[in-house]
Amino acid sequence: MKTLHDVSLHVASKSVMKKLLFARVLPVSLVTHEATSWLFSRLVKLLAVGIIWQTIAWLVASPDFPSCIAVLSSIHFHITQGEMLLNLWVTLKRVAVSFVISMLLGVLIGVLMGTYTRFNKLTDTALIIALNVPALVTILLCYIWFGLVESAAIAAVVLNKVPTVVVMIREGARVVDSDLLAVAKVYRLSPWRTFLKVFLPQLYPFIMASARSGLSLIWKIVLVVELLGRSDGVGFALNTQFQYFDITGILAYTCAFISIILCVEAVVFRPIDKLIARGGVRG
Amino acid sequence: MAEINVRIENKQYVYGTSVLEHIEFDLASGEFMAIVGPSGCGKTTVLNMISGIEPSKSGSVILDGEPLNTQTSTRIGYIFQQPRLMxxxxxxxxxxxxxxxxxxxxxxxxxxxxxxxxxxxxxxxxxxxxxxxxxxxxxxxxxNPKLLLLDEPFNSLDAPTAARLRLLLMRFCQRHKCSVIFVTHDLQEAVYLADRILFLSQPPSRIVHQESVRIARPRTESGVDELSWQAALLAKYPNLLAGSVI
Structure with missing residues (x-):
């Protein structure tokens, strides 16, 4: 039986862990409060969707439209008996790596294009072409050129995502307030300090928008990449379910991954969003 | 010896319009100078060139005997028309x-x-x-600026707030003993604050007149001396702010 001392130690260690985790990144209250309330409202909405889904499935009564409860059971089965957790982890890793590389490259190129007119003129056509090349073509080409390897999969996802990040960041860089940059110039801020403290914060709303749309696009592309040329991950698992026409299994994997993305949104994006909005960057 | 020397020749905007024809003045250490002129005559451009915001290819700004370098000179304060806080x-x-x-x-x-x-x-x-x-x-x-640039900083404020901030500004200027270039289109404000007033013409601008304000400090904004001095100046040069050549 736990004594009062044990409980207080447990609470204290949790609090220390929170501080260690977030003190340098985000205020604790922002992370926990925001995430909890947001998750709660989302759960209520998800519950409503689940009820509607279950009702429609009951009315349709077809094996092609499995019920919500059947899908939840399938998730439980794949987690306990199958390899769902492993596949989710592999896909999540690919999404994370592709996301980070795409955002870094996209922000860099976008800032250069938005700031330097000559660079923009030079690369504008290439950007339009990159935006309009079908994702499937890029994936196939990457696999043909680099082989069915992990780096080819990541490269394919990055090549698909970077142009959309570039477009958003370029528009942001174009509307950066030159009056604020003039302040940096007058007070002789170093170029790096000017970029970090004056230029970049004005791009935060654009970075957040591209990050959000990026995450949703990237995980979809990652699934296609896995379906076409990898032997693990959610995409590969979906392909296997498809071979057996297991609609319940397909929906189980889809729902499981969407749940993870919703958690990422609640724990990462929302608090950052709130933090940025505190200074009124978003008006 | 003058602490600051400013010379600007034929400053043009990127689209070719000439805004400043010839501007040259010296500023003594601790001197408070106002630049007055009609709207669009390039008053802010003068300040932007001195501060390094705009390139000064068409002139020179000498601070303490050395050309102003936008990378190394660190002692210029600038209060803009808008606060421009991040x-x-x-x-x-x-x-x-x-x-x-x-x-x-x-x-x-x-x-x-x-x-x-x-x-x-x-x-x-x-x-x-x-x-x-x-x-x-x-x-x-x-x-702790050596040179302070003020670009109509009290423009959009209500009268009592502007008056309080003028007093605050004067107190700081006296404490820090910095030289000040103050741009305004309000002659009364210039007379109240400055030791010397430069008048710019319509663009392409040049200095058409300069006047030393010989009124003892502390001054009051509605003081008899200041108002009569301002009236006398306007009576003597009726077209001063319209930018006519004297």
Whole structure:
């Protein structure tokens, strides 16, 4: 039986862990409060969707439209008996790596294009072409050129995502307030300090928008990449379910991954969003 | 010897319009000089060239006997028409932005002296227009400027707030003993604040007249001397602010 001392130690260690985790990144209250309330409202909405889904499935009564409860059971089965957790982890890793590389490259190129007119003129056509090349073509080409390897999969996802990040960041860089940059110039801020403290914060709303749309696009592309040329991950698992026409299994994997993305949104994006909005960057 | 020498020849905008024909003046150490002129005559452009915001290929700015270098000269304060505070930074962060090495006690003292005690952690959007101006004044004086540039800083404020900020500004200027170039289109304000007034013509601008203000300090904004001096100046040169050549 736990004594009062044990409980207080447990609470204290949790609090220390929170501080260690977030003190340098985000205020604790922002992370926990925001995430909890947001998750709660989302759960209520998800519950409503689940009820509607279950009702429609009951009315349709077809094996092609499995019920919500059947899908939840399938998730439980794949987690306990199958390899769902492993596949989710592999896909999540690919999404994370592709996301980070795409955002870094996209922000860099976008800032250069938005700031330097000559660079923009030079690369504008290439950007339009990159935006309009079908994702499937890029994936196939990457696999043909680099082989069915992990780096080819990541490269394919990055090549698909970077142009959309570039477009958003370029528009942001174009509307950066030159009056604020003039302040940096007058007070002789170093170029790096000017970029970090004056230029970049004005791009935060654009970075957040591209990050959000990026995450949703990237995980979809990652699934296609896995379906076409990898032997693990959610995409590969979906392909296997498809071979057996297991609609319940397909929906189980889809729902499981969407749940993870919703958690990422609640724990990462929302608090950052709130933090940025505190200074009124978003008006 | 003059501390600051400014010479601008035929300054043109990128689209080819000539805005400043010939501007040349000296500024003594600790002198408060006002530049008055009609709207669009390039008053702000003069300040932007001195501060390094605009390239000064068409002229030179000599500070302490050396050409102004935008990378190394660090002692110019600039109070703009708008406060231009970074909205994503708190008051304290806005101040440390221009001088990272400053300690928190100095910031607290400075904020207290501008009447913003305890506002360190406020974001600019939570402050009134007058408070934001005070922060921009504090920011300018935090670097202990040798030269202070003022671009109609009290323009859009209500009269009592503007009067309070003028007094605050004068107090700071006297304490820091900095030279000041003050741009305004309000002759009364120029007479109240300045030791010398330069009058610019319509663009392409040049200096059409300059007048030393020989009124003892402390001055009052509605003082008899200031008003009669201003009236006499306008009577003597009736077209001064319209930019006619004298």
């Amino acid at each position: 909205p994503w930074l708190t008051v304290e962060q806005n101040l440390t932005l221009v001088k990272p090495s400053v300690d928190l006690d100095t910031i607290s003292e400075l904020l207290k002296s501008v009447g913003l005690e305890g506002k360190q952690d406020c974001y600019p959007r939570t402050l009134s227009g007058g408070m934001q101006r005070r922060v921009s004044i504090a920011r300018a004086f935090l670097i």
